Amino acid sequence: MSTASPVGSHRVVSPAGALPQAADRLDPHPEIAEDEVRIGVERLNLDAASFRQLRTSHGGDGDAVRAAVLDIIERRGKMHNPVTGSGGMLIGTVEAVGPRSPLGLKTGQKVATLVSLTLTPLRITDGLARWDGRTEQVPAAGHAILFGRSIAAVLPEDLPEHLALAVLDVCGAPALVRRVVARRAHGTVAVLGAAGKSGSLALAAARDAGAATVLAVVRDQIEAAQLRGTGLADRIAVADATDPLGLAQAVTAELGGGADVTVVCVDVPGCEHGAVLATNTGGTVVFFSMATSFPAAALGAEGLAADVEMLIGNGYVPGHADYALHLVRENPHLKDLFTARVGEAR
Numbered sequence: 076m077s078t079a080s081p082v083g084s085h086r087v088v089s090p091a092g093a094l095p096q097a098a099d100r101l102d103p104h105p106e107i108a109e110d111e112v113r114i115g116v117e118r119l120n121l122d123a124a125s126f127r128q129l130r131t132s133h134g135g136d137g138d139a140v141r142a143a144v145l146d147i148i149e150r151r152g153k154m155h156n157p158v159t160g161s162g163g164m165l166i167g168t169v170e171a172v173g174p175r176s177p178l179g180l181k182t183g184q185k186v187a188t189l190v191s192l193t194l195t196p197l198r199i200t201d202g203l204a205r206w207d208g209r210t211e212q213v214p215a216a217g218h219a220i221l222f223g224r225s226i227a228a229v230l231p232e233d234l235p236e237h238l239a240l241a242v243l244d245v246c247g248a249p250a251l252v253r254r255v256v257a258r259r260a261h262g263t264v265a266v267l268g269a270a271g272k273s274g275s276l277a278l279a280a281a282r283d284a285g286a287a288t289v290l291a292v293v294r295d296q297i298e299a300a301q302l303r304g305t306g307l308a309d310r311i312a313v314a315d316a317t318d319p320l321g322l323a324q325a326v327t328a329e330l331g332g333g334a335d336v337t338v339v340c341v342d343v344p345g346c347e348h349g350a351v352l353a354t355n356t357g358g359t360v361v362f363f364s365m366a367t368s369f370p371a372a373a374l375g376a377e378g379l380a381a382d383v384e385m386l387i388g389n390g391y392v393p394g395h396a397d398y399a400l401h402l403v404r405e406n407p408h409l410k411d412l413f414t415a416r417v418g419e420a421r
C-alpha cells in the first residue's frame with residue numbers, strides 16, 4: 076500500500092501540479108493508499124445548478140442527460156460538470172479504510188461524502204441503468220475515493236436516506252447563514268430561492284440566529300403557498316431573482332429598505348446584480364449558488380458603487396452537517412417542505 080498526499084494530488088492525471096478540484100482528470104483506480112478510504116457508491120446527488128444545466132441543454136431528454144453524466148465521469152474520473160463547474164455529493168458504504176486514514180470511518184458504515192464530487196475520484200460500473208435522467212438523485216453502483224483530508228458524515232438512522240442526502244448536500248448554507256446573521260444582531264435577512272433546499276434551510280438558520288425580519292423571495296405563487304403558514308419567514312415576496320430592478324423593488328417594498336444580509340440560494344445564473352442592489356450599504360451578500368459568476372458580482376458591485384461585503388458560500392463550515400440535520404429534525408414544516416421537494420425530484 077502506497078503513501079499518498081492528504082489533498083489527493085497523487086490522483087491528478089492532468090494538468091500536472093493541480094489539486095483534484097481544479098484538475099481536468101483524476102485517476103479513480105480502486106486500490107487505496109494508506110490514508111485513503113474507498114466507498115461503494117449507492118446514490119449520487121447532482122448539484123442543483125449542474126442538473127438544471129444538463130437538463131436544459133438536453134431539452135429534458137433523460138437518456139441524453141444520463142449519457143452526458145456518464146461521459147463526464149468517464150472522461151474526468153469525477154462528476155465535475157465542465158459548464159457549471161459544480162458537482163454534488165454521494166452516499167455509499169465504506170468498503171475499505173487505509174491504516175493511516177484520519178477520517179475515523181469503519182468498513183460497512185453508511186456515509187455521505189461532504190466534499191464535492193468535483194474533486195472525488197469516481198468510477199461508475201452499472202451505466203447508471205437504474206436512473207431515468209430526470210432527477211437530481213441518481214441511483215448508482217461503482218466506487219469513490221476519499222483522501223486523508225476529506226470529510227464524510229455517517230448517515231443518521233432517524234431520517235430517510237434520500238432526505239438526509241438532500242439535506243447534507245446543502246448543509247454549508249445554514250451554517251454560514253447562522254454565522255453571518257449572528258454577527259449582526261437584529262438585522263434583516265432576504266433569502267433568494269427561499270423555497271428550495273438550501274433556501275429553506277437558510278430561512279430556518281436566519282431565524283435561529285436572531286434575525287429581526289426574515290424575507291423569503293420565491294419565484295412564483297406556488298412556491299409562496301408552500302412557505303405560507305410554515306413560520307419559516309416573516310414575509311414572502313414573489314420576484315424573479317434574475318431581474319435586478321424588480322428584485323430590489325420587491326425587497327424594499329417588504330423590508331422598507333434593503334436587506335442587511337442577502338442569501339442567494341437560486342440555481343440559475345444572473346442573480347448577482349439583483350442581490351447587490353437589494354442589500355443595504357455595509358450589508359453582506361452570501362452567494363451560496365454555484366451558478367454565481369464571481370466576476371459579475373465583483374464588477375457589478377463596483378459599478379453600482381455598492382459597499383457590500385460579498386461571501387462565497389464555502390460548502391464547509393465546522394459542524395455544518397449536524398446543524399442542518401438538527402434544523403430539519405426540530406422543524407416539522409421544514410422537514411415537510413424538504414420531503415415534498417425531494418419526493419418531487421425523485
Ligand code: NAP
Pocket residue numbers: 122123124125161244245247267268269270271272273274292293294298314315316317340341342343362363364365366388389390391
Ligand atoms: P433548489 O432546491 O433547486 O432551489 C433553488 C430554488 O431557486 C428553487 O426554489 C427555484 O425555483 C428557485 N429559482 C430558480 N430560478 C429562480 C428565479 N429566477 N428567481 C427566483 N427563484 C428562482 O437548489 P439547491 O439544492 O438549494 O441549490 C441552490 C444553489 O446552491 C445551486 O446553485 C447549487 O449549485 C448551490 N449549492 C452550493 C453549494 C456550496 O457549497 N456553496 C453546495 C450545494 C449546492 P423552481 O424550483 O421553481 O425552479
